[in-house]
Amino acid sequence: MNRYFKAEITKNLPLNSKNNLLTLFPLEPVIDPEPGQFYMIEVSDSYNPLLKRPFCCLRKTPDNMQFLFTVRGKGTALMKEFRKGQVIHLIGPLGSGYPEARKGCTPVVIAGGTGIASLFSFIERTPDSSRVIYGAKTKDELLMLDELRKAGIRLTVCTDDCSFGEEGMVDQIFMNFLRSNESIRTSCVLYACGPRPMLRAVAAIARDNNIKGYASLEENMACGFGACLGCAVNTVKGYKRVCKEGPVFPIQEIVW
Amino acid sequence: MDLTVDIGHLKLKNPVMTASGTFGYGEEYAEFVDLNMLGAIVVKGITLKPLEGNPPPRICETPCGMLNAIGLQNVGLKRFLKEKLPYLRAFDSKIIVNVMGNTLQEYVKLAGALDEAGVDGIELNVSCPNVKKGGIMFGTDKKALANLTAKVRQAVRQSILITKLSPTVPDIPKFAVIAEENGSDAITLINTIPGMAIDTRTWQPKLANITGGLSGPAIRPVAVRMVWEASRAVKIPVIGVGGIMNVDDALEFMLAGATAVQVGTGNFLRPTATVEIINGLWTYLDKKGISNVKDIIGGVNGESIHSNLNN
Structure with missing residues (x-):
């Protein structure tokens, strides 16, 4: 191998x-x-x-x-x-990928733009009860929709320009979702990947609602396997390597 | 065929080393290369106390090169001795530890402790462009460099002492001679060259540290020239480093006068680069009918003027 x-x-x-x-x-x-x-x-x-x-x-x-x-x-x-x-x-x-959700927890997946690439294989493996919120700027930029529908998950799509699905950004949809699903709120675990501003917004909502979860980050890197130390991200436990300890981190550990 | 070279009293099985700061503490590469094959492993620069490094972004790509401002993030002397050195010791490869201090006393303390721990070599980093204090201050001031090298020499008994010089000085041969006269067993040339890149959309520097060190093929001609100049000025071995990606690049440095070479940024592109270069040396010598790699050191023919149009 x-x-x-x-x-x-x-x-x-x-x-x-x-x-x-x-x-x-x-x-x-x-x-x-x-x-x-x-x-x-x-x-x-x-x-x-x-x-x-x-x-x-x-x-x-x-x-x-x-x-x-x-x-x-x-x-x-x-x-x-x-x-x-x-x-x-x-x-x-x-790197380190997404840990499986603990038993009894409902995975809530939030993907923005090409962030779907990182979460796609995770979604394929999650239970049917999982919720997926997937947003992009325009309808044209929503990718892999047919495959996602086949995956049998509960999918909500949204676009920034209202050209398809619900109107608004994924963090707003996430917020609405929490308001109308009080029971899930206490038992859900978050899996998020997308642009940094989106992740920051989602992390803030998670923190305010005491929801745990994971976010996958992106950073410039030279090697990808832990040697160059170029892809440092600031966490509550000091700098960590996106390529080694990440790209998936506990969402509350990142200093946004 | 003989690939061995001597750096001070240290005999390397071949002239290929890793460059400090690009090879972690060895373990990051163990899955890609047989660490036993390397002439020497030069580990990430160590400071007395752990350093957390600079804020991100720390690197950016530039034409045929990259800028970095890692800021010497490292585990510190104590953890290196306890956690990292035992791992490296298990391999049949020479271990050279790059050290950086804020003060002369720190350098002496670090070198003394590592010498006592039995590392094969100590590489004095007097040329890191990315930390605020110490380091390059010693590499760009002749008196400071002389004093530092002499004091560290006194603290080092078993290990060989290498001085890694800065490319930012106008007279590399003079600095090389100072390192030699004050007890260095070898010099390493060159560290990264200070550089800067700006994002024209945001008007911001591409690195949080604003400036960083340039490495990769972009700096190779500068490094080859400095190795050539320095190796003619000193009797101690010169270790060439700067943009070595393949065996041809390594040969260029050796022809310019390098006794050994270090592979840095090349490891990021191809984690197997060091071993490919070692294998390439065998093939090259075999083809050329040269039985000893030492025979090519400094072999460049500087006297003859020739056309290179046939290359």
């Missing part, structure tokens, strides 16, 4: 103008990822850009692995150009 391995690109499907679904076929025996773990993906074998890019694994089947990415900068622009048959290096699975 190799944590540093080569994989062949089998598909690089554009989902909309910004997002692609990348499918890879590992050319070596690899380790199965836990939900929330991530991989460092080589975007170029030149030294510009120099570093690999971290992405959560959307899902892994016996034959292939899939990643969801948004074109944001130089590295992801190169990833958009990935072609079938191209061979790239990856490191992973890395």
